[in-house]
Amino acid sequence: MMRFHISRLACAAAIIGAVFGAAPPVAADQMTHVVFPGQSIQRAVDAAEPGDTVLLAPGTYRESVTVNTPGITLTGMGRSTVVEPDTKQAGKCAEAGNGICVIGTKAHDVEGVTIASLTVTGFTGSGVFAMGTDGLTVRNVTAVKNGVWGIAQERSTHGVFRKNTARDNGDAGLFLANTIKEEAGAADTLGTVVEHNRLEGNRIGITVRRLRNLTVADNHLTGNCAGVFVVGDENKPRAGALTVRDNTIARNNKSCPKTARLDALQGSGIVLTGAEDTLVTGNRITGNVGASPLSGGIVLFKSFVGTTSERNRITGNVLEGNAPADLVNTDTTGKGNTFEGNTCGASKPAGLC
Template sequence: MRRIITAALGTTVAVTGIAGIAPAAQAAGGRVIVVPPGHSIQRAVDHARPGDVIKLRAGLYDGGVLVRKRITIHGEGNKTILHPGHRDHCARVKHPGQGICVVGRAKHPVHGVTIRNLVVRDFADTGVYGIHTDRLSVQSVLARNNGEYGIAEFASTRGHFRWNWTVDNADDAGLYVGDTANARGTVVADNHSIGNAIGVLVRHARHVMVHDNEIVHNCVGVALVDDSQRTGQGNTTVWKNRVSKNNRVCPAHGEVPPLGGTGILFFGGDHNIVERNTVTGNRGRLPYSGGIVLFRGTPPRNRPARHNLIKSNLVLGNAPFDLVDKSGSRTNHFRANKCRTSDPRGLC
């Protein structure tokens, strides 16, 4: 997995622009618009045409950037930093507190937005937020110290979240996919998720792929959650992740119970596959603590976790147990896992 946030964009030649925004020569697929530090990203977005690239130099920029067209926003890695500014443009579409918000409409998603190689930090809600999007791509982004989520996608399809770092996002998840009956193969891969409430959360969503992530020091590593909405949660594959020492304790808030010491947690969900993960050293004393833990879904329906496959995982050194099945169903299958303890006995 990539260990650093880097920037890579083809060479451009900027010409004189207005108010510090420099549109460059025609690039493949569109123009390149260069925004110097301290100038308005939002103004560049508003002037951009579909297919354009907005290139951010190293430096500080105001966030609260609203995107509703097919563009790329490309920084220079961890030297390009978006932080809360004087004006939140996301608030005017009723999504305040975001670093960058990509906002479409039901049945009219925003297609093909890319956010790449930058830092979003200290926002009240979420670093990079998408709702009603298709093919939203977030790559090599550091989302740090945001109040809710690091990088989140709601009611969207075919997202691509790769090589990101989500660190110390307070109340919810570092990486989130939810509220879609069919995410159509949204990918969450090769990320580092550290110090959040939940490392990766898939809630009320189907057809998501979560693989090759490093997920450590959260309250819960990976959570698959059926929250009682009609289409449930399922058909998600979680494989080849390192899920270790997720031993922080998060107090209850809203409808979320206290969490802590869990590697991979099912609250309901069906037809999920959890395979070839390394789940070690997740230790806690809460009802949901342990290595790979299956419980019923959340109220009011409390649907069982059913028809899930837990296969060929290395699950060791977790407490109170490596594997826990309190799913409310006998249809889950535990096969060829390397573990020592389970509740009930015989799952290893």
């Protein structure tokens, strides 16, 4: 492993630029730890201090990596920097089948970590998994053919997920939740942003589960069984108080079988179930066709534990060619849900367009 003391910033930038063709900007009192294929990413991460960058050269790395130091950046040089499983590796991240883990504790979130510009593929769990983080940024990451989630975050705040590609993962391409191991009310993400991502061929493109105060915007979702799921239940506070806007959601017509938690999926654009005070606006939703109870362009659906969706606003969306309808409200006992100003051809029940 090569280390460059960035007090000599111009010299370091010239060396890294000569090797890789480009170098990320680094402050004068920080260090860059450069890792080449065959060397240990984990060793470089463990040596890094807050503010440091671990820079991965193009090539394939076979290991799982755990980050619990605040303020570090783990970055590759684009899709040609590939992280794959090492089936013989020990440690909690590897044993859970995950590729890159960013893990805080219940007492202390790990703050300000960035994961960027690399590919994670072939893990039985998640490509990138984060828990107990504050201000995590995941950008320009390609998560492909992982067994559960492409990129996942639980019990975290102030997250930024931008310009990632999640394709052909077993469950959600992007999965954000309060926690999956215990019953709890929806958590406030304090403004997490999911934007400009591409989600293709997953079971669900983006799942937002038991969360509040979050924006899902300007994403492109196609070829999944379902595009966007906003999921709540009977716990308090309720899921919702979030925005789903300006997304392109087209032809999410892959067929996925029923699971213990969810009915069979096909042809779902945006589904709200057990959510409240959610704004769905400015989305373009086309060609999502299926025969599932959850099929349709924008679907309000009573949660599987019987919790209604309430005070959600569906406004200013453009919908075309979705079936059984562009707008579907099966949650007719939910109070205060409104459908206004949408451009669409058909609805169930009639009169929502």
